[in-house]
Amino acid sequence: MSPTLTRLLIRLYPRPWRNRYAAEFAALLETWPSTPRTTLNIISSALHERISPTQGGPMTPSPITLGAITRKPSAYLPIALSLLALTVVLTAVTLNGGPVREADEGSAAHIWQILMALQAPILLIFAIKWLHRAPRRAAQVLALQATAVAANLAAVFFLT
Amino acid sequence: MRTTQNVATQKDGHYSDPPLLVLASLASGPKHGHAMIEDIATLSGTHLGPGTLYGAIARLEQQGWIEPLPQEDRRQPYRITPSGLAVLKAKLTTLHHFAQAGLRRLESQ
Numbered sequence: 001m002s003p004t005l006t007r008l009l010i011r012l013y014p015r016p017w018r019n020r021y022a023a024e025f026a027a028l029l030e031t032w033p034s035t036p037r038t039t040l041n042i043i044s045s046a047l048h049e050r051i052s053p054t055q056g057g058p059m060t061p062s063p064i065t066l067g068a069i070t071r072k073p074s075a076y077l078p079i080a081l082s083l084l085a086l087t088v089v090l091t092a093v094t095l096n097g098g099p100v101r102e103a104d105e106g107s108a109a110h111i112w113q114i115l116m117a118l119q120a121p122i123l124l125i126f127a128i129k130w131l132h133r134a135p136r137r138a139a140q141v142l143a144l145q146a147t148a149v150a151a152n153l154a155a156v157f158f159l160t
Numbered sequence: 161m162r163t164t165q166n167v168a169t170q171k172d173g174h175y176s177d178p179p180l181l182v183l184a185s186l187a188s189g190p191k192h193g194h195a196m197i198e199d200i201a202t203l204s205g206t207h208l209g210p211g212t213l214y215g216a217i218a219r220l221e222q223q224g225w226i227e228p229l230p231q232e233d234r235r236q237p238y239r240i241t242p243s244g245l246a247v248l249k250a251k252l253t254t255l256h257h258f259a260q261a262g263l264r265r266l267e268s269q
Contacts, residue, residue: 025193028192028210037209042209044211054218
């Protein structure tokens with residue numbers, strides 16, 4: 001593999017990883033045949049390292065990464081439910097050909113309410129479980145969950 | 161070390177769990193990257209890519225299951241640690257029991 005391509009690929013990794021492994025990884029790649037498969041392998045590994053970093057160097061205790069925490073059901077379920085609820089709203093609006101103004105709540109509204117209500121206990125469990133263990137990461141996930149809820153409320157407010 | 165996500169077999173039947181393969185390779189002595197890849201290919205038929213190899217190395221080092229030795233030229237050898245050996249033994253034992261149970265079921269059919 002050419003030194004230029006090697007340098008470019010290594011730059012895809014986060015800096016802490018590069019500080020620890022770049023030299024030896026470059027030595028390995030210099031003797032490695034350059035193929036699209038190898039390039040893809042390095043790109044995907046670099047992305048994985050960015051999502052779930054090992055940090056490299058003198059290894060610190062295993063951190064709770066954003067990637068790891070978002071894989072917890074209590075983190076992704078509320079977001080998935082919010083997206084589903086948003087889909088229900090948008091579908092109802094699309095089928096009605098515009099903003100829905102009904103005195104009597106239809107089935108779409110009931111489904112939306114159930115989907116939003118289901119999130120509350122899961123959000124509570126997430127907050128209790130993770131806010132003290134990984135405050136920053138948990139706050140990031142909560143912000144994402146809040147954004148999803150806000151998107152739903154905005155859709156209901158403006159479109160119905 | 162990842163568990164079930166990694167413990168998968170490729171469609172050609174080769175075993176593919178990079179951290180476990182690296183540990184198994186280092187069980188026979190310290191090796192640098194290229195030597196590990198060749199040894200793993202011989203051991204399991206799996207050809208690890210360089211990114212996959214270093215992903216496994218970084219995570220194993222983080223867990224304290226392997227450690228670097230002084231560099232040879234620009235190559236970096238690694239060796240398995242006592243805790244790495246214990247983990248390897250436990251995982252291989254589990255796999256052995258699983259394989260035996262699975263084969264018994266196949267034979268009984």
